[in-house]
Amino acid sequence: MSGFANIRETRAENTGAEDRELPPELPRESMIFCTQCGERNKENNYQCSRCGHFLHQAPVRYEAGDDGTLGGLIPYKNEYALFSYYLGVFSLIPLIGGVLGIIAVVMGLKGLKHAKSHPEARGKVHAWVGIVLGGLCASVTILIVLLLVIAAFSN
Ligand SMILES: [Zn+2]
Numbered sequence: 581m582s583g584f585a586n587i588r589e590t591r592a593e594n595t596g597a598e599d600r601e602l603p604p605e606l607p608r609e610s611m612i613f614c615t616q617c618g619e620r621n622k623e624n625n626y627q628c629s630r631c632g633h634f635l636h637q638a639p640v641r642y643e644a645g646d647d648g649t650l651g652g653l654i655p656y657k658n659e660y661a662l663f664s665y666y667l668g669v670f671s672l673i674p675l676i677g678g679v680l681g682i683i684a685v686v687m688g689l690k691g692l693k694h695a696k697s698h699p700e701a702r703g704k705v706h707a708w709v710g711i712v713l714g715g716l717c718a719s720v721t722i723l724i725v726l727l728l729v730i731a732a733f734s735n
Contacts, residue, residue: 602643661703664710671717678721684714 612623616633625635667684669676691707 591686630656654724656693657698657701658691658703658706660687660694661701661710664688664691664714665706666710668710668713668717671714674721677717678725681714681718681721685718688714 591638610623612621612625612635613619614621614628614631614635616628616631617631617632619628621629621635627634630731640699664684667687671681671684673680688707688709690709691703695701695704695707
């Protein structure tokens with residue numbers, strides 16, 4: 581039994597042999613070292629071949645925004661536009677809507693500016709929705725407040 585275990589151990593230690601087995605046309609840069617145990621792995625290995633440590637943060641490839649499949653719908657890269665959009669929607673709530681609406685307009689303008697300087701960020705539509713909705717709700721709220729003030733003073 582112990583003899584079998586020994587064979588396994590020597591095999592594990594003899595990892596240097598694996599390097600020599602690699603096809604010569606494989607460039608050295610395609611190797612990656614495990615941050616956990618230092619084991620050398622092929623760069624496209626998802627996990628370390630020795631300890632199983634994840635060599636890459638995630639299976640990657642959700643940069644779909646660049647070709648417009650994902651980013652066209654939701655402007656992940658333009659936080660101002662998104663923020664403005666949601667603020668604009670929330671500004672439909674009475675009373676706090678006025679404050680949120682003003683912020684939505686400011687954020688929307690920033691989002692538009694950002695979309696202009698970073699065309700890949702997108703979010704123009706969201707920014708405009710935020711500006712229009714926010715602006716509308718802010719002016720309606722201000723109008724209501726003004727009318728209330730006038731009504732209060734005229735009594
Ligand atoms: Zn490892």
